[in-house]
Amino acid sequence: MNSFIKNTARVLGLVIALGTTSLAMAMGDAAEGKTKAAQCAACHGADGNSPVPAFPKIAGLGEKYLFKQLMDIQEGKRNVPQMIGQLDNFNEQDLQDIAAYFATQPMQLTGSEAIAVTLNNGESVDGLIFGRKLYRAGNMETGVPGCMGCHSPSGQGNAPAGYPRLSGQYPEYIEAQLKAFRVGTRTNDGDTRTMRTVASQMSDAEITAVANYIAGLTE
Numbered sequence: 001m002n003s004f005i006k007n008t009a010r011v012l013g014l015v016i017a018l019g020t021t022s023l024a025m026a027m028g029d030a031a032e033g034k035t036k037a038a039q040c041a042a043c044h045g046a047d048g049n050s051p052v053p054a055f056p057k058i059a060g061l062g063e064k065y066l067f068k069q070l071m072d073i074q075e076g077k078r079n080v081p082q083m084i085g086q087l088d089n090f091n092e093q094d095l096q097d098i099a100a101y102f103a104t105q106p107m108q109l110t111g112s113e114a115i116a117v118t119l120n121n122g123e124s125v126d127g128l129i130f131g132r133k134l135y136r137a138g139n140m141e142t143g144v145p146g147c148m149g150c151h152s153p154s155g156q157g158n159a160p161a162g163y164p165r166l167s168g169q170y171p172e173y174i175e176a177q178l179k180a181f182r183v184g185t186r187t188n189d190g191d192t193r194t195m196r197t198v199a200s201q202m203s204d205a206e207i208t209a210v211a212n213y214i215a216g217l218t219e
Helices: 002-020 030-044 063-075 092-103 127-137 171-183 194-199 204-215
Strands: 116-118 124-126
Touching: 030 092, 063 092, 116 127, 116 204, 124 127, 127 204, 171 194, 171 204
Parallel strands: none
Antiparallel strands: 116 124
16 A cells, blocks of 8 residues: 555656646647658558557647657657658657647547456456546555546646647557556656556556556546
8 A cells, every 4th residue: 555655646746746847848830740740641640540559649649748759769769660760851840840730630539348357366357447447546456556647537648747648549559558668668758767667567457458448538
């Protein structure tokens, strides 16, 4: 229980700090970004709503978050094999503009499914109910805080703080990213290691359930 309280306080404290500190925001031009983002359409869709789960939806994720991801990929801080070479010819302003464009696009909901997940003790539970509980309240026994502390109760994220929208994203993508944070193959969550810390304490069943719930989360 002490671990749960400590982790929850840490996450909430970080949200408050980021939300009240004057941070430099990417100053992109969405109109310019629409033209520059033409090559992104093949994988992510012209409006950022990828047609297949193999590529994430990037519409409406928040300009600050998108700009950071683009910079991290370009600088090699985040390894995305499909993106190798894709950003080589863009400068920082180009990436700001692209981020601004996709941030203004509405994300289309993927939708949740009625699934069952098997816990570590062998018990099979309703995945949607379990996922909702995890998203909102976390898991006190293992010290996992609720996702809504950073990503909001409706899954819309916190754009000024750089926390992305999750609502409507493909569950396969969310699951893959949580597992990547868990094993350390994705490390661009900053010095606070917030996502790596949270994911390291999550079971496969928890990751699958919360990812599925998030895909259908609405305002």
